[in-house]
Amino acid sequence: MNPRPTDPGKDPSRDPGNSPGSNPGSDLSRRTALSLAATAGLTAALGALPAFTASAAPRRPADTPPLTGTSHDQLWWQAPGDEGSLIEQGLPVGNGRLGALASNDPGRELLLISDVTMWTGGLNETLDADGQFPYGRDDFGSFTLLARLTVDIPDHDLSGVNGYRRALDLAQGLVTSSYVRSGVTYRRQIFASHPDDAIVLHFTQSGGGHYTGTITLDGTHGEKPSHAESFGASFPNGLRYGAAVKAYGSGGRVRVNGTRIDFSGCKDLTVVVSGGTNYAPDADRGYRDPALDPEKLARTKVLAAAAHSADTLRRTHIADYRRLYERFTLSLGTSSDAQRSLDTWERLNARARDGAPDPELETAYLQYSRYLMISGSRDSLPLNLQGLWLDGNDPDWMGDYHTDINIQMNYWMADRAGLSECFDAFADYCLAQLPSWTGLTHDLFNDPRNRYRNSTGKVGGWAVAFSTNIHGGSGWWWHPAGNAWLSNSLYEHYEYTQSRAYLAKIYPLLKGACEFWEARLITTTLPGTSTEVLIDDSDWSPEHGPQDAKGNTYSQELVWALFGNFAAAAAELKRDTAYADTITSLRKKLYLPEVSPKTGWLQEWMSPDNLGETTHRHLSVLIGLFPGDRIRPDGSTPPEIVDGATALLTARGMNSFGWANAWRALCWARLKNADKAYQLVANNLRPSTGGTNGTAFNLFDIYEVEKGRGIFQIDANFGTPAAMSEMLLYSRPGHMELLPALPGAWAAAGSVTGLAARGGFVVDLRWKDGVPTSVRIRSVGGRTTTVAHGGGSRTVRLEPGESITLKGFAR
Numbered sequence: 052m053n054p055r056p057t058d059p060g061k062d063p064s065r066d067p068g069n070s071p072g073s074n075p076g077s078d079l080s081r082r083t084a085l086s087l088a089a090t091a092g093l094t095a096a097l098g099a100l101p102a103f104t105a106s107a108a109p110r111r112p113a114d115t116p117p118l119t120g121t122s123h124d125q126l127w128w129q130a131p132g133d134e135g136s137l138i139e140q141g142l143p144v145g146n147g148r149l150g151a152l153a154s155n156d157p158g159r160e161l162l163l164i165s166d167v168t169m170w171t172g173g174l175n176e177t178l179d180a181d182g183q184f185p186y187g188r189d190d191f192g193s194f195t196l197l198a199r200l201t202v203d204i205p206d207h208d209l210s211g212v213n214g215y216r217r218a219l220d221l222a223q224g225l226v227t228s229s230y231v232r233s234g235v236t237y238r239r240q241i242f243a244s245h246p247d248d249a250i251v252l253h254f255t256q257s258g259g260g261h262y263t264g265t266i267t268l269d270g271t272h273g274e275k276p277s278h279a280e281s282f283g284a285s286f287p288n289g290l291r292y293g294a295a296v297k298a299y300g301s302g303g304r305v306r307v308n309g310t311r312i313d314f315s316g317c318k319d320l321t322v323v324v325s326g327g328t329n330y331a332p333d334a335d336r337g338y339r340d341p342a343l344d345p346e347k348l349a350r351t352k353v354l355a356a357a358a359h360s361a362d363t364l365r366r367t368h369i370a371d372y373r374r375l376y377e378r379f380t381l382s383l384g385t386s387s388d389a390q391r392s393l394d395t396w397e398r399l400n401a402r403a404r405d406g407a408p409d410p411e412l413e414t415a416y417l418q419y420s421r422y423l424m425i426s427g428s429r430d431s432l433p434l435n436l437q438g439l440w441l442d443g444n445d446p447d448w449m450g451d452y453h454t455d456i457n458i459q460m461n462y463w464m465a466d467r468a469g470l471s472e473c474f475d476a477f478a479d480y481c482l483a484q485l486p487s488w489t490g491l492t493h494d495l496f497n498d499p500r501n502r503y504r505n506s507t508g509k510v511g512g513w514a515v516a517f518s519t520n521i522h523g524g525s526g527w528w529w530h531p532a533g534n535a536w537l538s539n540s541l542y543e544h545y546e547y548t549q550s551r552a553y554l555a556k557i558y559p560l561l562k563g564a565c566e567f568w569e570a571r572l573i574t575t576t577l578p579g580t581s582t583e584v585l586i587d588d589s590d591w592s593p594e595h596g597p598q599d600a601k602g603n604t605y606s607q608e609l610v611w612a613l614f615g616n617f618a619a620a621a622a623e624l625k626r627d628t629a630y631a632d633t634i635t636s637l638r639k640k641l642y643l644p645e646v647s648p649k650t651g652w653l654q655e656w657m658s659p660d661n662l663g664e665t666t667h668r669h670l671s672v673l674i675g676l677f678p679g680d681r682i683r684p685d686g687s688t689p690p691e692i693v694d695g696a697t698a699l700l701t702a703r704g705m706n707s708f709g710w711a712n713a714w715r716a717l718c719w720a721r722l723k724n725a726d727k728a729y730q731l732v733a734n735n736l737r738p739s740t741g742g743t744n745g746t747a748f749n750l751f752d753i754y755e756v757e758k759g760r761g762i763f764q765i766d767a768n769f770g771t772p773a774a775m776s777e778m779l780l781y782s783r784p785g786h787m788e789l790l791p792a793l794p795g796a797w798a799a800a801g802s803v804t805g806l807a808a809r810g811g812f813v814v815d816l817r818w819k820d821g822v823p824t825s826v827r828i829r830s831v832g833g834r835t836t837t838v839a840h841g842g843g844s845r846t847v848r849l850e851p852g853e854s855i856t857l858k859g860f861a862r
Contacts, residue, residue, distance in 0.1 A: 103327025147429025293346025294326025487523025549832025713770030
């Protein structure tokens with residue numbers, strides 16, 4: 052992704068071509084499309100996505116079971132976050148919808164609070180003069196902050212304390228900090244509870260100390276709250292929002308004082324904050340719930356939580372969090388005592404300086420990704436470019452959903468690492484947007500000013516732009532193949548889970564994308580032959596080269612995979628047999644890429660020439676290698692295609708932005724090149740200084756948008772761990788390969804449990820000296836798969852719920 056390029060205003064000549072299918076309904080209005088979508092049963096499916104709503108009291112565990120975590124689950128630092136750099140230094144908490152960045156400063160705890168539905172903008176249905184959607188913070192909209200919470204404790208200035216330490220406990224989902232002042236040890240914990248739908252701050256001490264100070268809850272959009280404990284307001288787009296806070300303590304006094312809360316002489320203090328919006332995942336209601344009062348609901352939630360002790364709230368949160376976290380464990384080896392003695396930031400710097408692997412740090416990095424997924428993607432909207440975390444109201448690219456790598460990469464790790472239910476937010480978002488996406492496509496895609504319009508004059512199904520918002524709207528430039536990539540990503544989740552109910556839910560998305568491409572594909576004759584093939588119309592290979600190329604590899608590969616996935620879904624669900632046959636026939640006629648006789652690379656365009664940037668960040672041309680797997684180095688793919696893909700990947704280079712490095716690492720893992728895959732992981736772990744690409748103080752990935760200015764963009768935080776997982780296990784339905792790209796740094800000994808395989812299996816694996824020593828395979832719906840390693844393979848047959856343990860793999 053990149054900032055919106057300058058539009059050259061080119062109106063490419065229209066190629067009349069030949070349509071491979073009938074007109075699926077070019078005269079449909081958006082209103083008609085909405086009605087048809089509802090008739091197809093989408094309205095029922097959309098109910099799966101809850102919003103900020105009232106909920107039943109959570110189940111309270113009697114105690115907290117003993118931990119099974121290790122030192123791999125702990126990150127720690129010796130300094131608090133600077134208020135001016137919280138996006139790089141603040142520690143994130145989140146309950147899947149409501150999140151915050153915490154400073155952990157002894158004298159002034161600051162939380163920047165976000166709600167994933169806190170968006171400006173709207174449907175954005177009026178095109179600009181170039182036939183593209185506007186892309187601004189008012190029309191398209193932007194993700195923004197909900198509130199700021201400060202807890203000021205003036206006597207606890209950082210300069211007057213000793214032994215400061217803060218930590219992120221990945222195994223329990225807790226941010227903690229501690230310090231000593233005047234002989235008293237002070238501690239605080241911060242967590243975002245999914246069951247209680249609130250963020251909790253708990254301040255304690257041992258040694259006879261106390262807390263005195265003030266609490267302030269402020270909006271970030273010029274709100275003027277009339278009292279201390281809550282505020283509410285609305286945007287011009289009609290989105291209402293609100294937040295509330297409640298504080299209580301022991302051994303002292305807590306009282307409201309105008310627009311702040313004062314506390315004095317408290318032996319301990321608990322602060323509970325909640326908030327949200329009246330966003331609703333329902334196109335028929337304009338993505339709003341007019342009956343919901345967010346401020347009132349936030350007050351209800353904090354009062355309900357405050358009726359319980361901090362210990363009870365913490366136990367409830369930990370039990371809920373660990374239910375997800377403990378599905379997956381990982382050990383990549385043992386770090387040295389010297390490495391373990393360093394705090395997290397020092398370890399990152401030492402690893403980059405010395406070049407020595409730090410297996411426990413690398414394990415913790417993957418587990419941190421899982422922490423972010425659990426914290427950022429549950430029962431609401433999916434993770435956007437910012438994930439769930441902000442430090443202001445003007446994020447780059449609006450903090451939107453980019454459909455040409457970024458939202459897809461955000462979810463590459465979830466299934467692999469035992470967090471399949473966190474994927475649901477992605478699927479439910481697409482379903483909720485589908486009626487609006489369908490209507491906008493039928494009304495606007497074939498606008499004569501749109502350089503990507505269908506030259507057939509026909510339109511069907513749905514499409515999106517490179518950028519989408521939460522109101523059913525699109526932004527930066529139409530992205531014809533975006534529907535195929537989104538659909539393929541959703542289908543891959545089915546391959547992991549084998550849930551027919553889920554497949555039925557996403558089926559309208561798959562079918563609608565096929566209908567779009569049935570109307571769009573054109574026929575051409577390959578030069579020097581009489582062979583006719585189907586190709587994409589005028590399009591752009593993200594995000595470089597000509598904007599009017601036909602048959603680019605990116606689109607051809609995505610549509611080839613889409614058509615195959617749809618046919619498989621139709622067969623599994625026993626639906627649309629005739630239409631599935633039509634799509635299968637079209638798939639057989641699709642042009643697939645060749646190797647350039649000039650460069651030796653897999654061609655990105657239907658040209659032997661390199662029409663773009665050699666070291667470009669995107670790997671659009673290699674989408675058939677990863678995330679697709681049409682291109683395989685196992686003998687099933689012509690060797691010249693594999694060689695061409697390898698040559699192209701080599702030419703792209705080994706140093707780019709974090710997400711681009713992650714994609715490269717995944718491709719090298721697919722090619723079984725462990726050294727290159729591991730080097731790219733190591734490149735992303737380099738500490739970011741002065742805005743450079745790399746990992747920030749708080750382990751967020753930093754994207755250098757220009758010299759000296761780096762921004763947080765979360766995709767690499769998920770893409771890099773996905774690459775690490777792919778190095779341990781490759782899978783496709785019916786086949787898996789153990790340790791396909793195990794680097795020397797992890798080869799001595801290691802283990803992983805809960806690693807998912809496509810086809811409906813979960814793998815527990817131990818290895819020594821690079822060879823599996825024990826493999827347990829459990830079916831979560833799969834029945835047959837081959838298990839390969841080192842040139843040998845075994846066939847495993849299981850019923851759902853059964854497991855088998857394999858031993859004795861040799862090189």
